[in-house]
Amino acid sequence: MKAYDYHKPHTVKEAIDIMGGLENAKYIAGGTDVMVLLRQGKINPANLVSLRNVAEISRIDTQNGIRIGAGVTHTQIANNEFIREHYSALADGAGVVGSKQIRNVATIGGNICNAAPSADTACPLLVLDAEAVIAGKSGERQVPVDDFIVGPSQVALEKGELVTGFVIPAFGDRTGSAYIKHARRLAMDLPILGIAVRATVKIGGAQAACRDAFKLTDVSDIVKRLEAEGLVLEDVRVAMSVVAPRPVRARKAEEAAKGKTISEKVLEELGEIAASESKPRDSFRGEAWYRRDMVKVLTKRALLKSIERMTGASSMVAPSRLW
Amino acid sequence: MENLLHVGKNVPRTAEIDKVTGHAVYIDEYKRPGMLYGKILYSQYAHARIKSINTEKAKKLPGVRAVITGYDIPDVRVGFLGDQTVLKRDIVRQFRDEVAAVAAITPEIAEDALKLIEVEYEPLPAIFDPIEAMKPDAALVHETDARGRPLRSNILPLPWKFSAGDVDKAREESTYVVKHDVTTPWINQCCMGTSGCVAEFDSNNNLTYCAQTNVIFGAKQRIATYLRNIGLKGKKIRVLNPVVGGSFGTKLDTDIYEFICIQLALKTRKPVKIRFTREEEFAALPPRQASRFTIEQGCDKEGKLTFRKVDAILDNGAYTSWGATTPSVMMLPISSMYRVPNVSFQATCVYTNNIYSQAMRGYGNPQAAFAVETSMDLLAEKAGIDPAEFRLINRNHPGDVTPMGLKITTCPLEECINTVKEKIKWDEKRGKKNGRGVGMASLIHVAGGARVYLSDGTGIRIKVNEDGEVDVLSGSTDQGQGSPTVIAQIIAEATGFRPEDVNIVFGDTALGLWDAGTHASRHTFVAGNAAVRAGELIKRQILELAVQHIPKLVKRSLKQQQKKNPDFVPPELDYTLIDSPDKLELKDRMIYPREAPDHPYFKTEVGKILTSGLHVGVGESKAVAAEVFWDPPTQMLNAEMKGNYSCTYAFGTAGVEVEVDKQTGEVKILKLVSAHDVGRAINPTLVKGQIYGAAYIGIGYGLTERVQVVDGKVVNANFRDYKILTANDNIPVEAVIIEDPDPAGPYGAKGIGEPGLVPTAPAIANAIYDAVGVWIKDLPITPEKVLAALKAQGQ
Amino acid sequence: MKKEITFTLNNEEVIVEVDPKWTLIHLLREVLELTGTKEGCGVGECGACTVIVDGEAVNSCLYPVMEVEGKTVATIEGVALPDGTLHPIQQAFIENNGVQCGYCTSGMIMSAKALLDKKSDPTEDEIRTGISGNICRCTGYVQIVESIQLAAERMKK
Ligand SMILES: Cc1cc2nc3c(=O)[nH]c(=O)nc-3n(C[C@H](O)[C@H](O)[C@H](O)COP(=O)(O)OP(=O)(O)OC[C@H]3O[C@@H](n4cnc5c(N)ncnc54)[C@H](O)[C@@H]3O)c2cc1C
Ligand code: FES
């Protein structure tokens, strides 16, 4: 490993200034990606500029939606009651990153800026219409996360720029979201596939009736009941990871969902469309046909889980039912 | 046997307290003055000719003390079949072939130096599929054997062939016959402490070798042979163990890196350490071998097994280590799991350009058990008999002699099966095909040693000090199974001391007597037997001392009392109560007459006898010390692969309840019950630890683990891609200890190190079939495979 | 390029010269010779290197040494009392066979301690999540989880 110098700014401005004056420098936050890459010799920076001590990017602000600092750790996100309730998919995603020890230091900013095809908070941010707040020498700008993530390890940052946080709009109480990480183990694993869904719905009948639907055990009975209550999918987002070089939205599926009353057929169709939008590849980690198949299954499940949460039927803990 | 004070108790592992305080010294911490660090350069190809190696740049790197290639060391062959050299200089035959090595003052410099070594290769066609490699016109992995004689085939000259009875006739007479194929993957042992060693020569070229081996005397022999072959004849070798971070089979053979370390130490005249990175541990350490089986079984109308025919093909990889000998243990379940009169078994080991293999916990048994136990379910179904019932019909009985010649002594298999049935609620849950199901599988394993070498013995030395401490020198090793506690319990029981009095030194060839090694689940049984015998000798010696010294002590004390109190009338004591060692007992540090255990004058604390009688007087005086070398009365397998190679056998049954997600193919284990015949549990908590740990590895074998080798290269050489289960993958495991003390065991104990792993994977496969009606006969059972099978069935 | 850093290590202030490229585990093992912290992978995947920094369990193999400045670090060597009395977690591991080969044990105990320091009465799931980054090949985790439960009970009293 080559030697490098380590800088510890305390403000965003200081960080940008230091960065501006250095050659071959890299930001480091929790370091759970950077330190591994260094050890593997895959990067060889002469300078690391640490964001760990920049207090202003380590906060969570809950006015007008939410603003989550880039330096907030996955543990903080997963334990945050407000996020668990209103942005459940993000709590789901942060809660399943690596292990306890990893989550204690790894940040959401690092997860997104590292831009792995499998990043667990990427799909949640995509379905939550999050925007990255970027600071640089010339000031601040805001970019939708969907445009921010460009490709594997590629993000839309100009030289010296850093992400200070993510802003997410408020969605109101008819919205629920969920992220399902499909992996071979329950910890310390990369997803074979990740699916996030946000659903904003209109309930024809009573909210209570929809909530009761989730007391049923059979999934198709639940869907029939919701259908009978006239539950309409007003606005749906679907995002998938590990099925393309970067986490992507299933825009056709989102479009197709608009205004539809929920039914088994509709769910089936959404899954099919999302699957047709995925372009998974065979790798030693998983087979393409399987990933595509799982897009179908998990899109449905994530959608139902979102609706369940919207009705407040279950706690944050995923029920042992199949979603 | 009753009235045991220490055996059967959950004595805490206080002897290993350093492991919880961070003070235990593993190879990682083992340091010597001036020690250098060695690193190895591996091949870039699965098969290639080395055209040139240039080490000049590496040698010039500051801090580098030696760079060696095959041209710098004698061209001496090593390994089980002598089919490789330490550093390869002409041809590399697998990705992990060692091409060069560096010793430097830090591991980082050594690593940097590797990058400066230039090797030019000319790639050669490689062969990765053992079936292809077996074909007559296949390219040869080795052109010649160890002695330079030309080879005509990739099939190893290892005649694994067994036959008993008449299989063809039995097949004709069978009412039901099933036949199927199974395949099993490479499995990495995944010791949490990676491999490593430190070699150090003194000025006489005598070698002190600190290594993690679990066969210290075997390692010593192999190294002695190597040193002799490189011209260092008659040098003294001392093999020492540090604390070992897991073994699971990896410490059975002497690996190539160990010879490299020795060479670097010789070359630099400094102590040299090699310690593997995790990536090396995955890519350059031989795993459990991949295998394919074809198994055919039949039974009669009543469900009695008539025959079993098994053909196995083992991917040997490019060289040969212990992996190639695992058919000797595959034989166990194939010939002797359940009563089956006619058996045929053949195993073919085939050279390929894949990584080669060695031992892993279970030693061939998990692979063979997967074949046998899935076949049992298939056959039971065909015969229309409940699989548990089918197993009970065919179960082994005490007194059986199996077709292989195994003499079954104690055998609580019926109890194991019935316990599992009850705990898993077999009758209630079986046969629903509703996504949930139950399955079971059983095992037989050696549990009284395993005569794989001429000697299967273990020596134990005990000495008792005048302060009442019991020092034990054992030639065995401990890899974490808890021997310091278990052997201390046995010795305490046998000698009459307490476990906390016992201080055991393991793993030093200079101190211990010969031991065949801590493998084959043999340690508690064989070393325990030696310990009981040595302990009894010790006790006898102390009681002999007591016969002399108790009267002296008593008389002296009476005299003193008289002195103090002239009115004191000394009692009339019956000294014949203690005039022979046979009349005395020593228990829990107290010596007392058998006829009067609470005798107010004769009952004496052992320390008093020792102080009074040990190491006193001029001329020849008394010492309390004993040594016993014990070798179980067993046979080596003969040319027909028959023979009673263990003193007793362990049985066990695993029962699994699963839930299968039919849309994703995911399998969730709702419950695993693992009931094992342990003879007697010397320490139930520790026995359970063995069962839990082994069961977990078995679940990994069943569902998640495999070394993925693509064109000869390991592609998942890290813990993120090699899927060991984590604590979050919460699998409720219940370990049930079945006790049926074995007359040959130390206090009735049998070996239990490996069994827990063996039946788990087939029990899972059988449960999945019960849940959703598909057979996955290819391990691991991934969601992909389950879902594909469900789709193929139109589900 | 050495720099001086000051931090609290097992209740003692430490001032030490470090190279910015070091990780915390390097400082602990190679410089301060606190070798109870183990390196099982070096890349965050096994947990053998777990130590507690400012109350949180972290992988010391991924922790840049420069970030230790001013922080409070606890390693396995500081878990028992100075007189050698074992911490209830250590005691429970010894009694309940939570330790076999012991290689994962230091990290396992540190993860358990970080958890129990925060939450005296964790559920089994919380315990399992708390040690989800600590791989153990020997025990199947069962007796480790039991040991932590036993320690939690005793610590409440
Ligand atoms: C054992 C292990 C398991 C893991 N498991 C998972 C998993 O399950 N799911 C998953 O998604 N990830 C996983 N990861 C990857 C990693 O932990 C996450 O991506 C994490 O969120 C990265 O955050 P960090 O703060 O550690 O980033 P760092 O490593 O500090 O940085 C990552 C990248 O982002 C850049 N960066 C960081 N912050 C900023 C910023 N504010 N502005 C601009 N650039 C920035 C850095 O320059 C670097 O390029 C795992 C890693 C390890 C070691
Ligand atoms: S050594 Fe740090 S996690 Fe493995």
Ligand code: FES
């Ligand atoms: S005790 Fe050996 S790895 Fe956990």
